[in-house]
Amino acid sequence: MPTSVELAAMRRAIVISASGLGATSPNPAVGCVILDAAGRTVGEGYHLRKGDPHAEVNALAAASARAAGGTAVVTLEPCNHEGLTPACHQALLDAKIARVLIAVMDPTSRGEGGAARLRKAGVDVQTHVLEEEALVVLGPWRTSLSHQRPVLHLMLQTDPAGQPTTPTTEALAQLALERQTHDLLISPDGSAEEGQIGSHGRRFSVPAHPVPDEPGDTVAALTEAGARTVLLVGPSKLSERLLSEALVDRLTLLVPVPEPSQATTTTPAPLLPDGYVLSRITRVGSQLVISAGRR
Template sequence: MPTSVELAAMRRAIVISASGLGATSPNPAVGCVILDAAGRQAGEGFHLRKGDAHAEVNALAAAGGRAAGGTAVVTLEPCNHEGLTPPCHQALLDAGITRVLIAVMDPTSRGAGGAARLRQAGVDVHTHVLEEEALLVLGPWLAALSYRRPALHLLMQADAAGGVSPLSAEALVEIEVERHAHDLLISPDGSVEEGRSGSHGRGFSVPAAMPNEPDGALAVVAEAGARSVLLVGPSDLGKRLLNRSLIDRLTLFMPVPGPSQPATSSPSLPDGFVLSRIARTSCQLVIRAERR
């Protein structure tokens, strides 16, 4: 069973893994913490972008010789194949790691996964450690693999009558926050930008134009290498994707209702969505919903 120190290390790995959001696609955003043989933190790292070293390698580099006999705490199963970088399970073995804790198993493993190969080498491996918490970061990447398309997040502004309206100042602020965790931002006019300008590595390209119909738009963003996309409404594309049940996350801004405002004026969530967050700004309600 994981110790309290190891669970704290996993939560730290989850937190730092989010540093790679909006930059690692088509790879996942992963974090890793190395504990030395005495259980003290020796190093940490995250995957910066495709083509760069993975989280485990960065954490091992930070730990240096203190990794020998220690524990690797990683949010995603260490990779077992050589791509642009060597396999991470072998890097852990070469560093003398004797125990590995993994939050989420990698569905892209080829043949025997990294966890199986570590066990075969005599490493003590524990899987599904704080998996639900790690999915806060890895969830969109896994969804993109499952759906064979990028995970789509639609942000819209509602007016007092429940209809879609131009974006409020609070919604514009939220967009500037949210865009950094997405590969691409699609504006209401169809223009496309990187969520974080210049953040991606090789093999990623920003589409020059976005078709106004769902199948063509999804093909374009998938070809670019995107795994998560933020769409800003109101737009015909966002509406069509929503009608086709292709939106995975919805963020809705609406004015705080007045005391005499009829309850029927509030917008309702589309079928298939459940509330995941409700907050308030100075004069807006922020409603977040996820597709079941």
């Protein structure tokens, strides 16, 4: 069983892995912490973008010779193949790592996974360590793989009655925060840009402007670009069509805080479209920020 020190190291790896959100796609955002033979943290690292060293390699570089006989704590199973970078399981073996803790297994492993190869080499490997916590970061990437398309997140400003309206200053500030963790931002006019301008590496591109307003063509263009997470700003014809075809995975509604007591003679619009459930509600200034996901 993992020790309390190892569990703390895994949570640290999960936290630092989030530093790669909005930049690593089509690769996942991964974090790694190296403990020496005495259980002391001697290195940590995360994956920044495709084509750059993976989290394990960065953490091992920081640890240097102190990694020998130690433990690698990593949020995703070390890769078992050479691509733009060397295989991470081999880097761990070369560093003489004795034990590896893995949170999430890699569904993209080609044949025998990195965990199996490490075990064959005599390394003690434990898997599914704090997996649910690691999926806070890796969940959208894994969902994108499962759907074979990006995770689509729609953000809408509404009035108190639930009708789409022009974004407020607070809503624009919320949008500026949200875009940082998404690969692409699609504006109501169909223009596309990186969530973090200039953040991605090789094998990622920005779709031509405007993106198609037919849902199937849109999804194909976003997938071809290498995106895993896309933030759409509504309302727009595209967002309406994506909603109608159940292709929007997440909704964020920005609603002005209502008066404590108010009379009405009309029935407010439904808060959520059919098929969505509330996941989080918070208040930011004079706005309610309402999050929902598909059932």
